Amino acid sequence: MTTRxxxxxxxxxxxxxxxxxxxxxxxWLEWDNQRRQAKASFSGWxxxxxxxxxxxxxxxxxxxxxxxxxxxxxxxxxxxFERYExxxx
Ligand SMILES: [Zn+2]
Numbered sequence: 001m002t003t004r005x006x007x008x009x010x011x012x013x014x015x016x017x018x019x020x021x022x023x024x025x026x027x028w029l030e031w032d033n034q035r036r037q038a039k040a041s042f043s044g045w046x047x048x049x050x051x052x053x054x055x056x057x058x059x060x061x062x063x064x065x066x067x068x069x070x071x072x073x074x075x076x077x078x079x080x081f082e083r084y085e086x087x088x089x
Pocket of ligand 1: 014015016017018019020021022060061062063064065066067068
């Protein structure tokens, strides 16, 4: 869900993960790609090609798992708050 301040868009879904905050491990993508190309039955193929040992899902490195990215306006607003944090004149 995006955040707006009036008409100004402050954040938007991360383009890298589509807003999920995680991505599929490339090892799993490759394993799944090989599985799709295999002519054997899935259970037969699985005996010789076990699931990868690594985690299937990884935290998105672009958004650090938030699923959202600040827009330029959002970054400017955050910088504004950081400038005055704890010492409002
Ligand atoms: Zn992301």
